[in-house]
Every structure is written in structure tokens, then in C-alpha cells.
Amino acid sequence: MPPTPTPARTHHLLPTPAGRTHAVQQGRQGPLVLLLHGFPESWHAWRHQLPALAAAGYRVVAIDVRGYGRSSKPESVEAYRMLDLVADNVAVVEALGERSAVVVGHDWGATIAAVSALTRPDVFRAVGLLGVPYTPPGGPRPSEVFAGMGGEGAGEEFYVSYFQRPGRAEAEIEPDVRGWLAGFYAALSADTMPAPGAPDPHFVGAGGTLRERFPAGVLPSWLGERDLDVHAGEFERTGLTGALNRYRNMDRDWADLAGYAGAPITQPSLFIGGARDASLAWLADAVKAYPETLPGLCGSHVLDGCGHFVQQERPDETNRILIDWLASLPA
Incomplete structure (x- = not known):
């Protein structure tokens, strides 16, 4: 039998609170997986994951976060606060005709994915974090x-x-x-x-x-x-x-999310980091706290000899971990 061809990649502009969000999809059927890039990148940071996850049977969508790429770029600094980005993600899921998704993010995208799962567990049924560990809201400004x-x-x-x-x-x-x-x-x-x-x-x-x-x-x-x-x-x-406006809203996010101070993410979760990424050294205590902050953690993987750009530096290993994790999730 000839190998099954990889589904074609398609581009969409979807209505969201940002205005329009550029989404790149690969795979038309299967559970929805939403991929969120970090700074300073775009959907293209997921170029290795899109075909691999689609071939594994998932409907995979990587977006340009508002302010990036072909997505809308509101003028005000305040338009880039975390809860606005969460609202964009929810709108993407709805615009694709879905009711729920697994959300996976890298760098800033990991934090956006975490807050999406924390504040909208009705939409985001599982969360994968690459590069940046989960730290619950709260603490000092x-x-x-x-x-x-x-x-x-x-x-x-x-x-x-x-x-x-x-x-x-x-x-x-x-x-x-x-x-x-x-x-x-x-x-x-x-x-x-x-x-x-x-x-x-x-x-x-x-x-x-x-x-x-x-x-x-x-x-x-x-x-x-x-x-x-x-x-x-x-x-x-x-x-x-x-x-850069994402960095300029961190104090606003701190105030907006005060009601979630110390809150765990209870959905199934995954972490992948690079052993040579400074984020792991700075946030070592956050990783140690995973039993309390990520009680649904299915795996925490630190890749030897890997830096910050996990899914691009080590695409095959990242894809294998993601696919195994996705396969383990409840339907």
C-alpha cells in the first residue's frame, strides 16, 4: 500500500476580538490542537509539528498571535493583555466549528496557553507547555x-x-x-x-x-x-x-488575574524544556511545584543539550512526546 499523503496546509483569516487572526491548518479531521508561538516568531515556529501531528490524526492549527504576522494589530498597548489573547484563542476554536481544543504553546505562547486553560477549562481540555514552566498568577508585581x-x-x-x-x-x-x-x-x-x-x-x-x-x-x-x-x-x-506590547501588559495581567492567585491547572498537562534554557534555571522552583500547580501533569521532559527553541531545535523528539501525550488524553 502506498503511504498516506500528508494533508495539505491551508491558511485562514478568522474573526476574533483582535479583528482577524491568521490561522494555518493541517489536517481536517480529528481532535483540534491549537499551537501558540512565542517571541519573536510566528506560526512558522510550528512548521515541523503541523505535518507530524496532522499525519497522526489531529486537526492542527497554528496561529499568529495578535500583533504578529498576518493577524490584526490593535493600536493601544492595553489591547495586548493576557485575557484579550485568551479571548482570541476561544474565538479561533469557535470559528473552526469546534467546542474544545488541546492548547500547546512555546515561550510566551506557553504562558498564554496556561492562562487559556486556567480561565477557560470549558474550552481547553488539556495544555502543553514548551520552554516556560507554569507559574500560577499572584505574588509580587x-x-x-x-x-x-x-x-x-x-x-x-x-x-x-x-x-x-x-x-x-x-x-x-x-x-x-x-x-x-x-x-x-x-x-x-x-x-x-x-x-x-x-x-x-x-x-x-x-x-x-x-x-x-x-x-x-x-x-x-x-x-x-x-x-x-x-x-x-x-x-x-x-x-x-x-x-513587544505583550511585555508591556504584565502588570495589567497581574491585576486582571488576581482572582486566580495560586490556582492550579487541573486538566491533563505536559511540559517540555531544554536543559540549556535559562528559563529552567530561573523557574526551577516552578518546576518543583508541579505536583501542586499541575496536578494533571502527564509528563515533564527536559531535553539534554537543548536550548530555548525546543520544538525547532529538537523537532523529532518534541513530535514524539507530543503525539504520545495526545494519544493518552481522554477522548
Whole structure:
């Protein structure tokens, strides 16, 4: 028997509170799996998962989060608060004619997926988190936490605080989007990240830029020139403000989600991280707390020799873990 052909990939613009959300679908039948990318990427970050999950029998949809790619980009900073992104995800599910979905996210997408599952368990029946562990809402105000995260040198500023001031990061990135993205991806990937003891690329020196700490002239093995062109082309067209506005709403999210302080996610869940991803070091306590915060956890996988971009650095292993997990979920 000839092999079953992989379902075709189709693009859609779906009505959502953002305006319209660009969704890329592969597979027309089977349970719906919604994929959410992180910063600074697009649906294209899931290019390896779309065909694999579709071939495994799932209806897989990767979106451009509002502010990215071909999705709408509301003007106000406040339009990028977390609950607005959750509303977009619910609307995508409804626009596809479904009542529920499994939601999987990477980086910021992991946090958006987690809050989607937390606040709308009626829609999101399971959640997969890649790169960024789940931390329940609550605790100190985020801006105060990040302001207190100094680097090794005097006057160093954590990248999240750097991103929070409108216009500052745009002024660094937008004159050379492609070059900046190449350096950012290299700085967080296992095979190209700075050596131990080098200036930490997650911090900005006094009067400096993030880019001056990025590796130069090298691409990580998972990123081809053509894939870099895809990401750069989208941001050259849209600018970075929509993407960066996610960082500018963290205090608003803290207030919006106060009613969920300390709340666990009870649906079936999955975590996949890279052993060389700084997020795991910063959030080690969050991983230790999984028995309380993710009581439905089906598996927690830390991939040796992997950096931040889990599903792109290690696509085959990520696909296998995702497919096994999806197959284990209740119908």
C-alpha cells in the first residue's frame, strides 16, 4: 500500500476580538490542537509539528498571535493583555466549528496557553507547555520583580524591563530586523549561545543594547536562511511594537488575574524544556511545584543539550512526546 499523503496546509483569516487572526491548518479531521508561538516568531515556529501531528490524526492549527504576522494589530498597548489573547484563542476554536481544543504553546505562547486553560477549562481540555514552566498568577508585581533582577555588572537591566518601555527596543531592532533576529535566536540556542563567563545576553549593559551581547555571523543549526527570511520578512512588514506590547501588559495581567492567585491547572498537562534554557534555571522552583500547580501533569521532559527553541531545535523528539501525550488524553 502506498503511504498516506500528508494533508495539505491551508491558511485562514478568522474573526476574533483582535479583528482577524491568521490561522494555518493541517489536517481536517480529528481532535483540534491549537499551537501558540512565542517571541519573536510566528506560526512558522510550528512548521515541523503541523505535518507530524496532522499525519497522526489531529486537526492542527497554528496561529499568529495578535500583533504578529498576518493577524490584526490593535493600536493601544492595553489591547495586548493576557485575557484579550485568551479571548482570541476561544474565538479561533469557535470559528473552526469546534467546542474544545488541546492548547500547546512555546515561550510566551506557553504562558498564554496556561492562562487559556486556567480561565477557560470549558474550552481547553488539556495544555502543553514548551520552554516556560507554569507559574500560577499572584505574588509580587511583575515590574518590581524584573526591576530587581540585576546582572553581573553594575547598571545591568533585565531584558523584560528593557522591553517594557515603548519605543526603546523598537529603536534597537527595527533598523536591522533580520540581523537582530539572527543574533537573538543564536543567543538562546544550545549550539550557538555564548560560552559560560561571557556577558549574559538576557541583560543590557548601562547605555548599551541587547544585540551587542548576541553571537555574530552564525546561525543555530535548526535555523536555515530561508526560515530566517520568513520571520524577518514578517517583522519588517509589521514592525515589533505588537509583539513587544505583550511585555508591556504584565502588570495589567497581574491585576486582571488576581482572582486566580495560586490556582492550579487541573486538566491533563505536559511540559517540555531544554536543559540549556535559562528559563529552567530561573523557574526551577516552578518546576518543583508541579505536583501542586499541575496536578494533571502527564509528563515533564527536559531535553539534554537543548536550548530555548525546543520544538525547532529538537523537532523529532518534541513530535514524539507530543503525539504520545495526545494519544493518552481522554477522548
